[in-house]
Amino acid sequence: MKKNRIYIGCLTAVMCIIIAYASYGMLNKGQEEKIYPISVIVDNSSSDRWFAFREGLKQASRDYHVQLNIVSTGELSNLEEEKLLIQRESENGAKGIIVQMCDGEGEEIFTQVQESAGAADILLVETDVQPEGIFPAVIPENYEMGRMIAVSIKEDEKELTGKKIGILMGHKERLSQKQRLKGFLDEMEDTGAEILWQITDNDIVQSKQLETAEILVALENDETERAVDLLTESGIQSCSLYGVGCSEKNVYYLDKKLIKVLIVPNEFHMGYQSVAIIAARLQDHMASTQNSVVSFLVVRPEVLYEEDIQKLLFPLVQ
Amino acid sequence: MMRKKKLLVVIMAGIFMLFGCGSVTDQPVKSIKIGISVYDQYDTFVGQMMTAFNSYATQKQEMTGITINVEIYNASGSQSTQNEQVESMIKEGYNVICINLVDRTDPTTIIDAAEKNNVPVIFFNRELVEEDLGRWDKLYYVGAEAFESGIMEGELAAEAFEEREELDKNQDGIFQYIVLEGEVGHQDSIVRTEYSVNTIIQKGVPVEKLGYAIANWNRAQAQTKMSQLLEEYGDKIELVLANNDDMALGAIDALKAQNIPQKDWPAVVGIDGTDVGLEAVRDGEMIGTVYNDKEGQAASMLELAYTLATDGDISSIAMMEGNTIRLPYIKVSAKDAGAFTPPGAAGY
Amino acid sequence: MNRIKGYFIRKKSEYTGSHRSYSIQMTISISFTIVSVCSVCFLSIMLYQQFVNKTKDITIERTEQVLNQAAINLEDYLRNMRRISDAMYYTVIKDKDLGYESMGEEMNLLYEANKDNLISIACYTNEGMLVAAAPVANQKENLNVTEREWFQEAVSQMENFHFSTPHVQNLFDDPSYRYYWVISLSRAVELTNDGKSTLGVLLVDMNYSSIEQLLSKANKDNTSEYFYLMDSSGEIIYHPKQKLIYADLYQENNLNAVRYDDGTYEEVFDGERRLITVKTVSYTGWKIVCVTPITSFQMGITDMRFFMVMLVALSLLTVVVINQLVSAQIAKPLQKLNGSVKEWETGNLNSDIYVGGPIEVEHLGRALRATVAQIRQMMQDILVEQEEKRKSELDALQSQINPHFLYNTLDSIVWMIEGERYQDAVFMVTQLASLFRISLSRGRTVISVEDELKHAGNYMNIQMVRYKDVFDVKFEIDPEILCCCTIKLVVQPLLENAIYYGVECMDGEGEILVKGYRQDEDIYIEVRDNGLGMPEEEVRQLLKENHRVRKHGSGVGLINVHNRIQLCFGELYGLEIESVPDEGTTVRIHLPYICYSEKTRDKLEAGKWRGQ
Structure with a gap:
């Protein structure tokens, strides 16, 4: 009799547990997915150059159900400013922060940035920091991009000896810029070309200075735009421009053949991938933190409208 | 005894069920979200206004320490897209929504959605009719007085006609003009055209309308239309009244494309004072433009949005009249273009 | 008693030995539960399956509806585009002689009327020269449209x-850095130039975002179901993840789906089972495809699944509780009955058997109660019998050592010795010794008739000394019966009675006759006196229980003797009394004819004679 009662008791308990589980399941179905707020901090956030990147971010935020928060920024030129932003976003509840570091070298950067990030996960985009790999990063092949500019120049120019080259760089502390420059210089070694000058985004450029160079190399989207603007404004036709960029303006200039070769990193991929990785990390903290490398295209005006290239280059929805 | 236990278990299960669903998280207080939908992000004026708005927002958040997130959506010329964007903005919890209407006569869906969810809406640049604006007390408008720009454009043209005789190419004392109009039915294009022509006449300059074309505020279209008009009227055109700078520049593009020397160009007047427009005025390609204070509008809109989002006192905002903020236009003629600096950024 | 107990114990061990014991309640509730669990599970599985199928059907139906709607919208849109092209061609181009007319104005008109859906309208000559275009006409440099696919296709198949x-779109220069994604609708047209007819191509570039908007509306809801559009060769025209597909971050099974005809199919792609619904758009051969991952609509019925589980669990719970109650209702009376039987088993003979519950159980209870009562009665009887037997014997024995009798006898002996009648004294002592020996008979109850009569003789001899000349005794015994069995001390009480009640007060005239004879299988021993006798009434009372008239003597009543005989030999035997007042009384001992031997003696003593 006693055994019987125990059986019945067990059965009842099991039933109750099942009922509780089922009702819990029914009630919680809608809230299964947790929506993580993710903040994005990039230099000059409203710039056109981020258009494809933002598209990627938005698409991924839909696919991975994260709440995207692109922080409005102007020029981000120093680490302190950036750390403040990171800290503020973290305090405002961001679980993940996708950040383009404007500067970063030395061991202490990890602890500093992590400190300001608090509990939030950090993911780097566009540029890594030195030493590489302390944060997960989604970055274009910066070194290769620089190298490919040089390769394109070599293709175009039969004789490079004595050619005068001017280089326009973005933020000079940024690792991506250094890597691109290094890639370019490494490839240009032994060609006999002369690097006439290097200027960064803070320097004021006169069109006269541009004229001194025969070949202009711009390592950053905004610099490429600036170079074209300066060239068209002053009507200089003598120098050919090789640049990195992805804004529509740059594509237009390429189409107009004002740019000879445009290196276009797949920024849509970069945006998508960064959210995908950080969402995976937020859902599972053990997820691998491998760096993700984003490819790029070498585009010349002749191939601009080729199917594969136009699919990547032009934003679909306007 | 056993039955009691059973009852207890059932009650426990019930309680468990009841509490299973209640979990509410608090929103972070220290940030506001502003959603903007523009009718077309390729519109130069709106684009530059957005750039200004963004930079003011960045400055504002540095000053106040409150995060301001600005998200700009592009309705790409479709009112239904814009309506959907507003809905998704409301769903995502934006504090304030700024709308640059695609179809200024059809804000009903947006107003209804906003009112239902109690999200204040600031309309800008494209003014909706007063009846619509009065439908709910949390609707605002930031812009300028459309007729003022027409008057100023007329004044600019009239002044130029009087000062520079060479503009009257056929020396008949009559200003032969063409008009490049914006969108069909758009209030700004109607008002600007109307008032500019009337002002010229009021100023005592006789005019003759040669033709007009609709170029949808668009530079490339204006260029095409201008080429066609040039083909038709050629040298007879003495004045090009464009409803905005983009179209004025399109006309200039057409003139350039036909390799007409600049001294033989008709007088081109625009409105808006976009960067490229001002540049063209400085270069003497345009005889003038009417500066539409985009920085001022952006600043006022930000101030208003910020105040609304932080439950501040909106009556303290400069130039607030009822539910509207209207900023004055400024005439920029070729003479003073060099010295002209946009006034809008006063507060920053 | 022990026998009964033994029976039950045996029964119980039989019952528990072969299989495990379950209570009735347990059995009932388990079988009930199993049956109801099975039926509830079966029912809910059926229901669930039904629901899944229904959901699937509804999903497919709804999908097809949405698909049809999208196809209709798309067809409308495309027809509209063709109408524009038609209008342009038949009302404008065919009308105009390009030699002296321009079609720009009409083209502008058409564009303005449809500008939401159009990017541009353009007309080219056979050589690729631009005839007219709206709204933008400034071509890019070094443009050669004859190489373009839309141009070549239009020229190669002129009727379509x-x-x-x-x-x-790569035709016109837009200084606002703007690029448009378009779908080109091209056709060959006949241009008239100074009266000569030449071939041309009319191009209508549709705004891709119109189509995108059209289809993304169908993709609005948050399910994982989605629609995409591809052309007849499987090239994707619209996909909600188009950018991802372009960036190689997402794959679609479009090349497979393009081979399907209209209808719904199930396929496995990327390890995911999904439903594919295909609908072909007329004229273009484009296909709208709806993809519904199976998991997605199972997601929708997860709710249902939980609900089912809950329903099953709840009904099981109810069933368990009800089972418990019902089985308790049935089993409780049985349990009570069992309980009282158990109590009885343990030895409490006075326990009350439960009667109640359903009629069957009640009847069982009643029957059991009656049986128990009977058993109790029988046991009571046996007890009384044994008691009686012992008591009678004791009484009989006691009468031998009746102090009064002993005193009188001893007194007589003393008196004889004093009177120097030693011969008589020796006789008396011998008689007394014999009397005691037989009455004790080593504790036996059954002795031979010979011994019994000897004992009677001894007794009478002793009494004769006391009551000298008061009465006379005669023994007339058939020697045949001497070897028979009798229980001891049956004759002596009769003699005692005969003396006290019969002949004591008859001066010298009293006569006592002891007569023994056999009749068939029975033997009789009669003690007859010629004393006072008694009325019939009294005779009848004599053999009744509880009627012991003890005036004097050992007081062992006739009833005692009677009972003892009956206990030993059965109801057929015993005493018979005949009495006539003032004439005398005859008391007859009726016994069966059983030869005395050790065997028969033991048998009789063990009480196994009765009933034989």
């Missing part, structure tokens, strides 16, 4: 419209 896949 041609729809291209989405591409970026």
